[in-house]
Amino acid sequence: MPKVTFLVNGQEKTVDTATDQTILAIAQANGIPMESACGGNGFCMTCKCHARKGAENLSPRNEREEAMGMTGDERLGCQATVKGDVTVELENA
Numbered sequence: 001m002p003k004v005t006f007l008v009n010g011q012e013k014t015v016d017t018a019t020d021q022t023i024l025a026i027a028q029a030n031g032i033p034m035e036s037a038c039g040g041n042g043f044c045m046t047c048k049c050h051a052r053k054g055a056e057n058l059s060p061r062n063e064r065e066e067a068m069g070m071t072g073d074e075r076l077g078c079q080a081t082v083k084g085d086v087t088v089e090l091e092n093a
């Protein structure tokens, strides 16, 4: 079972999750304040986050993320799904 560690405003919270959930869905299920102005459709970037560790354990960047200009460790929480342990830092919280 993958572990997702969220870094939010200097705080750290680690949760267990099933595979293939989006980072946004995991955040919402665990009380992490990840924003989602477009409702998780990949158009607003309020769910933007940074994969600080375990980026290889996320799904490959998809077309929506490419269209929104995600580079480096940047991911959209509503698009990236979890395959294994990862640490993500929220940009908007």
Ligand code: FES
Binding pocket: 035, 036, 037, 038, 039, 040, 041, 042, 043, 044, 045, 046, 047, 048, 076, 077, 078, 079
């Ligand atoms: S919730 Fe809008 S881009 Fe992810």
